[in-house]
Amino acid sequence: MTAPKSAVLRTLYDKIWDDHVVHTSEDGTCLLYIDRHLVHEVTSPQAFEGLRMTGRKVRAPEKTIAVPDHNVPTTEGRETHIDNEESRIQVDALDKNAREFGVVYYPVTDIRQGIVHIVGPEQGWTLPGMTVVCGDSHTATHGAFGSLAHGIGTSEVEHVLATQTLIQKKSKNMKVEITGKLLPGVTAKDITLAVIGKTGTAGGTGYVIEYCGEAIRELSMEGRMTVCNMAIEGGARAGLIAPDEKTFAYCMGRPHAPKGAKWEAAVSYWKTLFTDEGAHFDKIITIKGEDIAPVVTWGTSPEDVLPITATVPFAADFQGGKVEAAQRSIDYMGLTPGMKLTDVKVDAVFIGSCTNGRIEDLRAAAGILKGRKLAPGVRGMVVPGSGLVRLQAEEEGLAQIFTDAGFEWRLAGCSMCLGMNPDQLAPGERCAATSNRNFEGRMGRGGRTHLMSPVMAAAAAITGHLTDIRDIMAETA
Amino acid sequence: MDKFTTITGIAAPMPLVNIDTDMIIPKQFLKTIKRSGLGVNLFDEMRYTLDGKEIPDFVLNQPAYRESQIIVAGDNFGCGSSREHAPWALLDFGIRSVISTSFADIFYNNCFKNGILPIILPQDAVGYLMDDAKKGANARITVDLENQTVSASDGKSFAFEVDAFKKHCLLNGLDDIGLTMEKVSAIDTFEKQNAAARPWA
Numbered sequence: 182m183t184a185p186k187s188a189v190l191r192t193l194y195d196k197i198w199d200d201h202v203v204h205t206s207e208d209g210t211c212l213l214y215i216d217r218h219l220v221h222e223v224t225s226p227q228a229f230e231g232l233r234m235t236g237r238k239v240r241a242p243e244k245t246i247a248v249p250d251h252n253v254p255t256t257e258g259r260e261t262h263i264d265n266e267e268s269r270i271q272v273d274a275l276d277k278n279a280r281e282f283g284v285v286y287y288p289v290t291d292i293r294q295g296i297v298h299i300v301g302p303e304q305g306w307t308l309p310g311m312t313v314v315c316g317d318s319h320t321a322t323h324g325a326f327g328s329l330a331h332g333i334g335t336s337e338v339e340h341v342l343a344t345q346t347l348i349q350k351k352s353k354n355m356k357v358e359i360t361g362k363l364l365p366g367v368t369a370k371d372i373t374l375a376v377i378g379k380t381g382t383a384g385g386t387g388y389v390i391e392y393c394g395e396a397i398r399e400l401s402m403e404g405r406m407t408v409c410n411m412a413i414e415g416g417a418r419a420g421l422i423a424p425d426e427k428t429f430a431y432c433m434g435r436p437h438a439p440k441g442a443k444w445e446a447a448v449s450y451w452k453t454l455f456t457d458e459g460a461h462f463d464k465i466i467t468i469k470g471e472d473i474a475p476v477v478t479w480g481t482s483p484e485d486v487l488p489i490t491a492t493v494p495f496a497a498d499f500q501g502g503k504v505e506a507a508q509r510s511i512d513y514m515g516l517t518p519g520m521k522l523t524d525v526k527v528d529a530v531f532i533g534s535c536t537n538g539r540i541e542d543l544r545a546a547a548g549i550l551k552g553r554k555l556a557p558g559v560r561g562m563v564v565p566g567s568g569l570v571r572l573q574a575e576e577e578g579l580a581q582i583f584t585d586a587g588f589e590w591r592l593a594g595c596s597m598c599l600g601m602n603p604d605q606l607a608p609g610e611r612c613a614a615t616s617n618r619n620f621e622g623r624m625g626r627g628g629r630t631h632l633m634s635p636v637m638a639a640a641a642a643i644t645g646h647l648t649d650i651r652d653i654m655a656e657t658a
Numbered sequence: 659m660d661k662f663t664t665i666t667g668i669a670a671p672m673p674l675v676n677i678d679t680d681m682i683i684p685k686q687f688l689k690t691i692k693r694s695g696l697g698v699n700l701f702d703e704m705r706y707t708l709d710g711k712e713i714p715d716f717v718l719n720q721p722a723y724r725e726s727q728i729i730v731a732g733d734n735f736g737c738g739s740s741r742e743h744a745p746w747a748l749l750d751f752g753i754r755s756v757i758s759t760s761f762a763d764i765f766y767n768n769c770f771k772n773g774i775l776p777i778i779l780p781q782d783a784v785g786y787l788m789d790d791a792k793k794g795a796n797a798r799i800t801v802d803l804e805n806q807t808v809s810a811s812d813g814k815s816f817a818f819e820v821d822a823f824k825k826h827c828l829l830n831g832l833d834d835i836g837l838t839m840e841k842v843s844a845i846d847t848f849e850k851q852n853a854a855a856r857p858w859a
């Protein structure tokens with residue numbers, strides 16, 4: 182039972198929800214208006230085909246933004262030819278659909294092309310208080326702006342294309358508070374992994390999470406995007422952070438952000454987007470910022486998180502159904518229980534993805550790599566999140582640092598994060614990755630993924646094994 | 659979406675439990691750009707050898723079952739990945755109804771979005787229909803959504819439950835989009851108000 186008072190005290194999620202309800206059915210199912218619909222080549226072709234078959238149009242093409250990212254190669258020459266026929270067909274289909282239905286479109290030939298979740302905020306499509314959907318689970322990223330953002334299935338993609346609405350039942354409210362300050366070497370990625378390590382991959386099921394607390398406030402917008410990006414890995418429908426001056430500053434002047442009087446009106450509305458003091462949360466989790474260490478994942482679930490100072494666990498350390506799963510993970514990952522995580526050797530390093538493919542991530546990694554080289558036998562790949570991130574990194578000299586260190590400097594896309602394009606791990610190959618999923622075979626059949634922050638990935642790159650970034654920082658200091 | 663009222667057709671017996679969506683449509687077929695055309699790859703790895711030859715024993719390859727419209731299956735049908743390609747592949751093959759003791763949640767809902775009726779019946783009823791299905795092409799099973807019954811070829815009939823709203827949609831061939839389109843004036847109104855209140859959005 183909620184106290185009568187909380188009927189008027191609303192969370193940030195409640196407020197955004199209320200402002201988007203088009204219709205409520207007797208059973209509580211709502212029709213929710215969608216402000217921004219992001220579209221990529223893998224989960225959209227059938228939706229467009231559906232429109233064509235039924236003679237329907239895209240209701241709001243000016244609110245629909247298409248960009249190919251999952252399948253596109255990240256090597257030069259992709260504008261003219263994609264070797265994999267099926268990938269090419271999907272990319273071509275998006276091209277045709279985008280043009281035929283008249284939606285906003287960033288093809289591979291456009292410098293603004295990139296991972297859909299990086300392009301949206303970069304171009305100012307994502308703004309506070311909006312509802313944002315995409316046929317992709319990491320749509321949660323956009324929650325960093327205080328927008329309600331989540332992934333949808335292909336039938337729902339078609340539904341949004343045709344009606345600009347989504348049929349939804351409301352989720353419960355969860356608060357995740359990170360108090361105090363982060364210690365040196367600890368980043369947004371460590372926060373989000375630590376939260377999943379604590380709640381488990383199903384801990385957020387049925388909830389929308391609002392991240393708050395001093396450590397979250399202190400994060401840059403890019404860091405906040407990293408945190409929200411992985412809300413889905415904790416099972417949550419979406420993750421949110423209330424907008425503040427940093428948010429407004431990030432949005433101001435972006436190509437599709439409002440200007441002039443509209444900007445003023447927008448900001449005054451955005452300032453109302455916070456959780457009312459005393460509003461009800463169904464679940465609350467509090468973590469002290471000081472308690473978070475630089476972490477890595479050891480297993481094949483994003484919840485398999487440990488501080489880098491720990492050792493590989495024994496399956497028997499777990500309980501219930503997790504015992505078998507842990508054993509399977511340890512076997513798949515080719516680890517020995519009891520060994521120090523810092524003794525785990527890596528073959529590859531991947532810096533990129535919608536989690537950590539933004540300019541600050543590249544700066545952070547380059548900061549560690551400057552004047553250093555990849556350890557012998559380790560291959561490294563940097564895949565910027567968008568063409569603009571890539572350009573900026575080149576202008577700032579970061580690209581040079583990466584190539585001097587021996588990294589491949591690629592074009593923008595999802596790349597190895599899901600291995601749908603040719604960038605894949607070989608069977609048994611072990612990778613320090615800044616992406617978000619360490620599932621079996623995710624980065625290539627038999628490939629082994631350890632998730633971590635960009636600085637931790639950079640540290641692993643120069644030592645050739647999982648490494649505590651604080652040791653490297655001590656060396657540099 | 660096609661209406662679903664009554665169908666009388668051949669039922670393929672698949673007594674396996676836990677038939678997952680990976681079995682229904684393996685992941686190499688997700689790179690398609692179509693909903694249609696997946697029927698030939700339905701149950702691909704159970705149905706064909708590595709070099710693409712039909713495996714004669716597999717039920718849908720047997721002459722009696724090549725035109726099946728119904729599948730009678732073991733417990734927990736449709737578990738695993740949420741891929742909507744699974745109901746697409748079933749429908750494209752011609753399957754309009756699946757009868758089992760239970761279904762995975764996402765698959766169950768995905769079926770209704772694609773004009774397929776999943777029917778949950780108790781173990782003994784499923785057993786009876788499974789035996790009936792095993793008789794081959796002459797034993798036709800009738801599924802009547804209006805009256806919520808499944809009848810075996812001997813006329814023995816079993817009642818099933820279905821959510822009233824989902825039933826209404828299937829009977830009338832209403833997909834979610836069609837239904838939402840009925841509320842288009844509410845969307846129009848919302849858009850107008852929104853354009854005034856949040857002109858930047």
Ligand code: SF4
Pocket residue numbers: 250251296297298317319534535536594595598599616617
């Ligand atoms: S970078 Fe990875 S997680 Fe992000 S959208 Fe692409 S494939 Fe998905």
